[in-house]
Amino acid sequence: MAVFPPRPRHVMRPLDVVSVSGTLVAVTDGKMPMRAKVASSVSRTAAALSRAAGRGDGSVIGGWIGLKIDPDLLRNLASGRAIALVSGTNGKTTTTRFTAAALGVLGPVATNSFGANMPTGHTSALARAGATPFAVLEVDEHYLARVIDETTPRVVALLNLSRDQLDRAKEVAMMAQMWRTALAAHPDMHVVANADDPMVVWSAVNAAHVVWFSAGQRWMDDSWVCPECGSPINRAQGDWWCTGCSLRRPVAQWRVEEDGVVDPKGDWHLVKLQLPGHVNVGNAATALAVAAEFGVRPIEAVPRLASVASVAGRYAQVDRDGRNIRLLLAKNPASWLEAFDMAEVAPTLLSINARDPDGFDTSWLYDVDFSPLRGRQVFITGDRAYDLAVRLEVNSVAFRHVHTFDEAVQATPPGRLEVIANYTAFQDIRAELDRVN
């Protein structure tokens, strides 16, 4: 099977930017070259115009224009700031939000909190940030090497690597190799990496400064073969080791224990979150580990994590007609397992699309075990509801097909309705609920 270049997940439409000229505003930052100042300013203006025109939050389009005018804009905007990058297949939006909240102890923090996680989004986030000394940026895993080069971060956090949109994405092993090469080129950078994921460990194990965290790994099907030597990887009681070479799970300095986090000194901190699920305690542990690299103590940061109520609409709760609707995003097999873990035993609506941002292939449905839903009242909808229907039948999960979100709401008794949807299906439902964030 061949390697092929990743395509961008967001399609830029030049039509969105027609009315930009003639609206430059004065730039006050004296450090940037003139070209960068103009580019930064135009970038901000375009973002504002895009927002005003109702075309999203503008965080992508603004950066796109800025980078057109000055290809070094991201580098210039990053210069002089202390930056943390957060990357991985799953959990990066939430972990970025947690990390930004934790670093808030030190002062204002710039972040791309709308999930615009490619260089255009980073450029836009930093262009909006003014003189803010700290930034936490979520980075699409394909772009990590480039964003490391351009932003020279103080810390990079590596969460996990698993299959995601395989009809376009690089293979998992290839991604791990890209990360490994990127880290080797930046020996001064501090790395906060997941000890439970063999692919992440292999990518980070040679880095000069690594702090390991353990948040548990529910999904293992992409790391049964050692990326170093090709031998099988064995697992037992949370530990793992290669049967053919020295690659094995490192000792984690940060780990989750029950509903709290143990720090490198061995102190346990209760982590109370508004976000559900064991997986988010893991994301919180990662954020605390990153914040510690900036000198923030867990005891200061933990209360701030509790302030995060939803992330780009995920986990948001909406009350309608006596139903409490909770929105969970699940975009690949690993995140479906996490969603089942978070969801209450309650009526559940599943929605699947296979549009461009989702990937056109629904084969991954068979990598997810839907049996936790047996016995729950299950509704299905979305462009690819029939794929889901066949999958649920094979899994012996009873379901009802509904054509609209509202049909599911009306068929549900008052109380909680869990909604689990993949990317564009999630956006559709959010739009239907008329909820921006």
Added chain:
Amino acid sequence: MSTESTLRIVWIYPDLLSTYGDRGNMLILARRAALRNIPVETYEVRSDQQMPTTADIYLIGGGEDGPQALASQRLIADGGLHRAVNQGAAVLAVCAGYQLFGGSFFAKGAQCRGLDLLDINSDRGETRAVGEVRGDIDPRLGLPPLTGFENHGGRTHLGPGVAPLARVTAGIGNDGQTEGAWNGKILGTYAHGPALARNPAIADLLLRWAIGADSLAPLDDTWPERLRGERLAAASAV
């Protein structure tokens, strides 16, 4: 069925070849057997285990270059799959697994030796074939049209010892003209991952071959039929 009354299904090397929901084919076969009261057992045989020789149906799935080459080496060294096929086992080989059933295939820029169980050879195409694939299945198999999703960089050339599984009506398959190959009780296809979800008739063909039955009790295929209708139409629209 070979010796006992239980239908045995082996999924070959899920540790190496399991990239695109390949587990689905095993789950679907097992379910369709069980619904007809055929006792069924499934086995997932890892690449560090010996390949059983007496199962009735063998499934092999898609994968990346390195694992594909490794799987071929181990299956050749093990020899168990060859014995099973010679004893008349049925096979569904998908994507990378389909390629490695042939004489040779390309992985990591080198030509690799395959199992020589299908008279096919695979090399690289100039473009990657990604998207819906559809074809009219060889009339001798008596099956409705094939629908699937393909995602591969290879092109496969068929020798005289096999027939195309289908004539392509949308997508690429082997070469834009034909898709997959079959001979005896071996079926190979580029319709990747859970191909049987969209093609329950192929699942039933494998079951019939395995138990030596001309027909099976019909099942309620309302949802698979709706899925098929939608996907066959979607392939037309492309």
